Structure formats: structure tokens, C-alpha cells
Amino acid sequence: MKSKSVFIIIFIIAVLVLVKILFLSPKTENKPTQKGGGAKPPSSVLVYIANKENIDNKIFATGTLQANEKIELRPEISGKLVAIYFKEGTRVQKGALLAKIYDSDLQAQLKRLVYQKKLAKEKSDRLKSLLDIQGVSVQEYDEGITQIKLVDADIEYVKAQIAKTEIHAPFSGLIGLRQVSQGAYVTPSSVIATIQETNRLKIDFPLPEKNINYVKLGDKVQFKLDNADTYYTAVIYAMEPKVDEQTRDFQIRAICETNSPTILPGSFARVSINPSKEQTAIMIPTEAIIPELKGKKVFVVKEGIATSTPVTTGFRNDRKIEVIEGLTVGDTIVVTGIMSLRPNDKVSIKEVLNN
Known part of the structure; x- marks a missing residue:
């Protein structure tokens, strides 16, 4: 009985040892090659040689029509x-009478002054006849002339006041909505309506200061x-002569000649500009760029080694992206397999894409 129990114990121990060997022992066949046992083979990659290209770099902006x-x-x-002579929403010509303020009192003053001038003139004529026969002194005659001039000055003043009772169109344009009614008492702070010249529209829009050399008057x-x-087409005719210190933009103003009723002042406009100055830049395939937390980088191949290089990018199109800083003409840029590369990995160039 005792020998039987010993046999069972030995059997169990043997089974446990066999399980450990088969299932619990670490496998060695997939271990990476130890140092000195063989180097990692170079990664086969496609590369692109950085060079400068002419770019169709349209500049885009948003602006407002005025x-x-x-x-x-x-x-x-x-x-x-006392009178309103315009119809809302209609076009008026320069100089047209648009509204009239009560001026009967001023007209009465003007009439009175005209009579005073007539009397002063008759008196001056009599004094002149008497002066010819030395019936009056020169001083009395001069006083008569001065009286005429004073009345003339008063007439000019009253006429100026009467002119202020008339509101004329300062330029040809479109009248807006009327804000007051006939019979209302108005003051210089009262807005009767607005008038706008809509057949010529201005577009104001900002551009970043880096584009200041690519636009000019007449573009x-x-x-x-x-x-x-x-x-629609507009022509640049004015530029702000300074850069805004807060936004680092400079303001541009263009003019558009149009009679279209759909283009209204205040509208939002999307502006595009073809720079008058041809631009060249280092352009590389977009897939060569690796985003990082603090920016972007590329891998540059130097003597068979992939070197991580930070870059600053700019304009991009559907295939390529501009590199502003970080690369020079002739640099060899890795395009494929970049996500598996590590700095200082060895690479072998399979193909140069722009050869």
C-alpha cells in the first residue's frame, strides 16, 4: 500500500515537471539577436531631394464691402x-433737393434787408449828387457807402441761413430708409436718411505682414x-502704411466698379489674390512631414543615417508643402517608412522620387 502511494507521488511530480518544461519555460527562439550577434539591417526607403520650385501661392483673405x-x-x-422730396430706396443725382426746413422767418428777414439796401442805395446816390456840388462832406458820403456794404453783409448771412434749411444730395447714390416724417421738428443730431454710392464699392481686408512684398497698388x-x-474683380488702390502691432496684419483697400443689385455694402467677401511677384520655395511631399508636440520634423539622410530635423512649414497644396526653415536645397528627405524610423537609424535608398 505504501509503495503504491509513493508511486502516485512520483507520477504527479513527473507530470508537473513536464508541464513546466512544455508550457511555462521561456521561449528562446524568438529572442532578438544579442549585441554582437548581428546588427539591424538598414531600412529601405524612398527619398526626395529638396529643391526650390515656383509655386502658385494664392493669398486668401476675408473682407467687408463698403x-x-x-x-x-x-x-x-x-x-x-416742411417737405421731403425723395422716395426711399431710389437713386438720386448729386445736388438734388432732398428735404426742406421751415424758412419763412428767414425769407422775411431777407426781404426786409433787400428794402433796406434799396433805401441805402437811393440815399447814397443823393449824397453823391450833393458831394459833386460840395453840398455834403466826403465823410457823409463814405458813411452812406458803408451802410450799403453792411446791408449786403447781412443779406449774405441770411441767404447762408436759408441755404442751411435745404438738404441736397452731396453725391449721386442710393437713398436708404427715411427716419423722420414730414412735419417733425429736427435738429443737427437728427438723421433723416442715409445715402450711399453703390455703383462703386470698396473692399477692406487684412493680410499678414509676410505677404507685404507680394502685393502692390494696381493689382x-x-x-x-x-x-x-x-x-467679381476689384483693383487695389490703397494700403495702410503700417502693420498693426496686435494682429501683425496690414490693411488693404480695393475698389470694384459694379451695377449689380446683389452686391451690397456691409456684405462679407472672400478675397483671393494672385501675387504679382513670382514666388519660389522649398517644396517636399506632405507625407514626409511628421507632426510633433512642439512642431514638425522630417528625417534627412546623411551618409546612410536618418537624422531627425525640425522644420517650419508654410503654404501647402494637395501634394506638397512649403518648408520655410530647417532644410536647404539638396537635402535628402525620407518619404516612406518614416513612422518606423528612429533617429540615427541606418537606411538604404531604394528610389529617389524626383530624379
Whole structure:
């Protein structure tokens, strides 16, 4: 009985040893080659030789349309608005009479002054006849002449006041909505309506200071509105002579000649510019760029070794991206297999893509 128990114990121990050997022992056949047992083979990669290319670098911006001329029509003096001669939303010509303020009192003053001038003139004529026969002194005659001049000055003043009771269109344009009614008492702070020159529109838009050398006066720009797919043309005619210290942008103003009723001041415009100055830049395939937490990098091959190089990028199109800093013409850039590469890995060049 005792020998039987010993046999069972030995059998169990043998089974446990066999399980450990077969299933629990570490496998050695897949271990990486130890140092000195063989080096990692070079990675086979495709590369691109950095060089400068002409780029079609359109500049895009957003801007706002503005009327070439725009003012609020306000009276110069206070008074009762006795007449309105315009219809809302219609076009008026420069100089057209748009509104009239009560001026009967001023007209009465003018009439009175005209009579005073007539009397002063008759008196001056009599004094002149008497002066010829030495019936009056030269001083008395001069006083008569001075009286005429004083009345003339008063007449000019009253006429100027009467002119202020009339509101004329300062330029040809489109009248907006009327803000007051006939019969209302208005003051110089009262807005009667607005008038805008809409057949010539200005477009104001900002550009980054890095583009300051690529635009000039006279350049044409294209723009479109969100409410239409039509592109319109405008011409740059003015630029702000300084860069904004906060945004680092400079302001540009272009003018568009148009009679389209769909283009209205205040509209949002998407602007595109073809730079007048041809641009060249180092362009590399976009797949060569590796994003990092602090920027971007590429792998540059030098003597068969992949070196990690930080870069600053700029303009990009559907296939390539501009490298502003970090590369020089002639650098060999790894394009494929970059995610498995580590700095200072050996590489073998399989193909140069731009040869």
C-alpha cells in the first residue's frame, strides 16, 4: 500500500515537471539577436531631394464691402421739416433737393434787408449828387457807402441761413430708409436718411505682414459673396502704411466698379489674390512631414543615417508643402517608412522620387 502511494507521488511530480518544461519555460527562439550577434539591417526607403520650385501661392483673405461714399443726411440747423422730396430706396443725382426746413422767418428777414439796401442805395446816390456840388462832406458820403456794404453783409448771412434749411444730395447714390416724417421738428443730431454710392464699392481686408512684398497698388483681386457663386474683380488702390502691432496684419483697400443689385455694402467677401511677384520655395511631399508636440520634423539622410530635423512649414497644396526653415536645397528627405524610423537609424535608398 505504501509503495503504491509513493508511486502516485512520483507520477504527479513527473507530470508537473513536464508541464513546466512544455508550457511555462521561456521561449528562446524568438529572442532578438544579442549585441554582437548581428546588427539591424538598414531600412529601405524612398527619398526626395529638396529643391526650390515656383509655386502658385494664392493669398486668401476675408473682407467687408463698403460703399465708396456714405453719409447720414442731417440738417445743419434746427426747425420744422416742411417737405421731403425723395422716395426711399431710389437713386438720386448729386445736388438734388432732398428735404426742406421751415424758412419763412428767414425769407422775411431777407426781404426786409433787400428794402433796406434799396433805401441805402437811393440815399447814397443823393449824397453823391450833393458831394459833386460840395453840398455834403466826403465823410457823409463814405458813411452812406458803408451802410450799403453792411446791408449786403447781412443779406449774405441770411441767404447762408436759408441755404442751411435745404438738404441736397452731396453725391449721386442710393437713398436708404427715411427716419423722420414730414412735419417733425429736427435738429443737427437728427438723421433723416442715409445715402450711399453703390455703383462703386470698396473692399477692406487684412493680410499678414509676410505677404507685404507680394502685393502692390494696381493689382487685381477676385472676391465672391456667400450669397452667390459669381466672382467679381476689384483693383487695389490703397494700403495702410503700417502693420498693426496686435494682429501683425496690414490693411488693404480695393475698389470694384459694379451695377449689380446683389452686391451690397456691409456684405462679407472672400478675397483671393494672385501675387504679382513670382514666388519660389522649398517644396517636399506632405507625407514626409511628421507632426510633433512642439512642431514638425522630417528625417534627412546623411551618409546612410536618418537624422531627425525640425522644420517650419508654410503654404501647402494637395501634394506638397512649403518648408520655410530647417532644410536647404539638396537635402535628402525620407518619404516612406518614416513612422518606423528612429533617429540615427541606418537606411538604404531604394528610389529617389524626383530624379
